[in-house]
Amino acid sequence: MRGLLPQLVLRVLAAGLATVLLGAAWVLWATADAAREDARITAERVAQAIAARPDFIGLAFGGVAPVPAFLDWQGFPRWTLIAPGICVEFGADGRPDHRRCGSYVAADTAPPSWFGKLAEAIGLVPDPITRPVRTRYASNARVTAYADPKVIIARAWDRTGDLMRLALGMAVGGALLTGLLVGRLLFPFRTILSGIERLQSGDFAARQPRQKVTEFDRLGLALNDTARALQEARDTRTDLTRRLFTVQESERRALARELHDEFGQCLTATRALATAVAQSGETTARDGARIAEISGQMMQSLRDELSRLRPPDLDELGLDAALQRLVAGWRGRLPSVRFLLELSGDPDTVSDDLALSLYRIIQECLTNAIRHGAPKTVRVRLDVGAEIALTVADDGGARDDAPVGNGYGLLGIRERVNALGGSFDLTPADGGMCAGVRLPN
Structure with missing residues (x-):
């Protein structure tokens, strides 16, 4: 009592x-x-x-x-x-x-x-x-x-x-x-306590009614001011986070374009010259072959970095094909793991910014499933409708997936989802972990 x-x-x-x-x-x-x-x-x-x-x-x-x-x-x-x-x-x-x-x-x-x-x-x-x-x-x-x-x-x-x-x-x-x-006399206190609990849960829209007792009325008004300030701060933070991700992706896109246009052209020219040198003589041919090999490795690394900065398939083919290629790439790298992709609705109707966020979230969830567990099966399901529902489940054992930071890991996923006005949860399920994301479309 x-x-x-x-x-x-x-x-x-x-x-x-x-x-x-x-x-x-x-x-x-x-x-x-x-x-x-x-x-x-x-x-x-x-x-x-x-x-x-x-x-x-x-x-x-x-x-x-x-x-x-x-x-x-x-x-x-x-x-x-x-x-x-x-x-x-x-x-x-x-x-x-x-x-x-x-x-x-x-x-x-x-x-x-x-x-x-x-x-x-x-x-x-x-x-x-x-x-x-x-x-x-x-x-x-x-x-x-x-x-x-x-x-x-x-x-x-x-x-x-x-x-x-x-x-x-x-x-x-x-x-x-x-x-x-x-x-x-203390009945208004229950209303105020309920308002405080709603604030703790993140509900900043509720407001306290006016009270007959002066002290409780002043407390309710102060609580309303606090809720209003917190709501404005959250809206400001959400807007800033959204702008941050937009600027980040814009910078990545510009960097990928510059690398492709400048660095890629230079490597292509270097490789062509190395091929020509290789055809001119014995010693020179050996050096040219070596230059061509190094240039090829650099071009492959460049393509990997460009794909990491800005998925080319997403811009060229759309979200559906980009996800298919993403999962196919994981199948090629890890043939012992079964990767499943289930799509419902039309993913290509999703806006560009939202499609990019979904791609990044799925990319990071697959990385976490392989990095922090030992799964035999990884299942990705995306439902596109009035609301977007995404689940990435694996059977690699229950664990705590540690956030990595700098836009990646669980912290990056949560920030992206919060900026888009959605929800994210990671829970043990079926001998592994299940990441769930819900976003407004």
Whole structure:
């Protein structure tokens, strides 16, 4: 239970229960203090009343009473001074001869045994109060007033029980009411939290509604401003990335043209001259043959680099034929691996920029499948429709294909796909890996 609202309710309930315990402790203390005060007042008043009746002192201690003997202990007229729940003992030191208790109406329900043990443990029943009685008949008479434990415990239970039931009900009710009120007050927070989660997932289009609570309204407006700024930043980044790839491909195209026009022509002329030299004599022929061989290697390297910079088949034949030749090239280089190409729809209807991006993505996926795995089969499937779906799957074992950088590897694929407004994922599948790309057409 980690939510803010449950924790708040539990803390309010805990505070209420703590208040109940403090209230119960105060009631117990007040009850003990009242019993102690009743015993003191009773002891003093009874001592004063007995001291004012010398006839009673004489009777109590066997002396000669100056008044008739019918004024005995039980008929003493001042016992109305004994407080309820207080008992009084009267007599010589250590030999109380007479005892009388104040009236008290017992409760219908006796306190539980655990409460009695608790009362004894905390000293709820006060100590007895003793007052001397000094007259001409006796000098060692004493009045001792003490609280009846059963009466005091029953009185404390009655007061504490009522208070605890009332306070406990108020604590539980207050916690529930607090939960309802705070839950309603924090309801806008859930909307704001949902907006933050959408921002984390990349959804910058959602906006927060206006709130009635000022603080939440300001927070929602700030969140809207943040979403707007992030959306603008993402759009700017996407546009810059798209422009970057366009400039990159333009530079590659220009570089390929320059290499072909200048470097290629020079190599062709060099090879022709070397052939002519080779036909002119023995030693010269050997040198010319060597020049021709080197020129041929340079021309082949040049063609490979030109193909890497700008696929010639893509410009001359279209995406369909370019992909067919790309896969055929891999079949020729790795005859032990089965390369499959499945095309659906008309790939040649794809725009030039998008076709070039698809070619580069497929080229890099094939390279990663061979470089980072040991596949027996690599399957390429391209579906062209209202949306373009591309999958490149292999059975070379599950792995993490590391990005290479500089426009190649997974990082380059993700950047291209993001710039085109699509999605890319790489997941283990069928004993290997499956790269999936979706792009708007």
